[in-house]
Amino acid sequence: MAEIGTRQYFDDVEERKYFVEPHIPGFAQFERWRGKRVLEVGCGIGTDAVNFARAGADYTAVELSEVSMALAKKRFEVFGLEGRFIHCNAEQLSHHVEHGAFDLVYSFGVIHHAPNPARIVQEMRQVIRPGGELKLMVYARNSWKDAMIEAGFDQPEAQSGCPIAFTYTAEEAAALTAGFEITELRQDHIFPYMVEQYVRYEYEPQPWFKAMPPGMFEALEKRFGWHMLITAKPAS
Numbered sequence: 449m450a451e452i453g454t455r456q457y458f459d460d461v462e463e464r465k466y467f468v469e470p471h472i473p474g475f476a477q478f479e480r481w482r483g484k485r486v487l488e489v490g491c492g493i494g495t496d497a498v499n500f501a502r503a504g505a506d507y508t509a510v511e512l513s514e515v516s517m518a519l520a521k522k523r524f525e526v527f528g529l530e531g532r533f534i535h536c537n538a539e540q541l542s543h544h545v546e547h548g549a550f551d552l553v554y555s556f557g558v559i560h561h562a563p564n565p566a567r568i569v570q571e572m573r574q575v576i577r578p579g580g581e582l583k584l585m586v587y588a589r590n591s592w593k594d595a596m597i598e599a600g601f602d603q604p605e606a607q608s609g610c611p612i613a614f615t616y617t618a619e620e621a622a623a624l625t626a627g628f629e630i631t632e633l634r635q636d637h638i639f640p641y642m643v644e645q646y647v648r649y650e651y652e653p654q655p656w657f658k659a660m661p662p663g664m665f666e667a668l669e670k671r672f673g674w675h676m677l678i679t680a681k682p683a684s
């Protein structure tokens with residue numbers, strides 16, 4: 449692995465992320481946001497962030513972790529990209545960014561880790577512009593992963609000790625996004641690899657997934673994927 453903070457490191461992170469989670473670019477639709485104001489809630493180390501910026505979005509991020517945000521900022525520097533980074537808790541989003549201003553509010557794998565995800569969505573509602581779009585990924589209850597967690601074969605995150613990870617049914621997702629009208633809700637992503645090999649950068653599927661025809665695995669992902677991908681617009 450390349451040294452953290454180098455161009456090579458960031459390229460490696462991106463390649464691995466979109467190899468393992470190839471549904472992300474299709475969900476984010478980076479190219480659609482050229483010249484538009486994008487707010488990302490919980491940018492982490494900025495993998496999707498650089499792709500919004502590369503596509504020409506006017507990009508702002510809020511992030512709770514100073515360490516992750518520093519790396520995301522460094523990433524923008526390394527690639528010569530423009531972006532605005534705000535260190536804050538998204539529960540107070542509306543105190544930190546302009547109201548009614550963003551064409552897209554995007555948050556991938558973030559709010560289900562917060563104690564009160566619905567509160568964050570209500571904050572998002574205040575800062576999105578009329579006619580804007582919300583794109584949210586939260587964990588899905590009716591999923592292969594949740595079934596494995598329940599049965600004691602898995603845990604919500606690769607790293608142990610994650611204190612909160614809420615999961616949602618489609619009905620609960622509708623309640624979570626009160627004040628928005630959902631325009632698309634779908635599921636995707638089953639992590640098929642053996643973890644021991646994966647941490648060594650080897651991609652060896654579990655034998656039961658390896659035996660499965662690709663079309664069958666995709667059907668399983670669409671029905672029982674861990675990622676609930678929600679697109680919504682502010683209700684009028």
Ligand SMILES: C[S@@+](CC[C@H](N)C(=O)[O-])C[C@H]1O[C@@H](n2cnc3c(N)ncnc32)[C@H](O)[C@@H]1O
Binds near residue numbers: 491495496555561
């Ligand atoms: C699992 S990571 C996902 C990062 C990024 N969205 C991605 O897909 O790679 C969750 C991120 O959300 C941030 N986060 C969690 N709760 C937050 C909050 N209340 N306000 C802002 N950021 C938060 C964490 O610090 C972390 O960087």
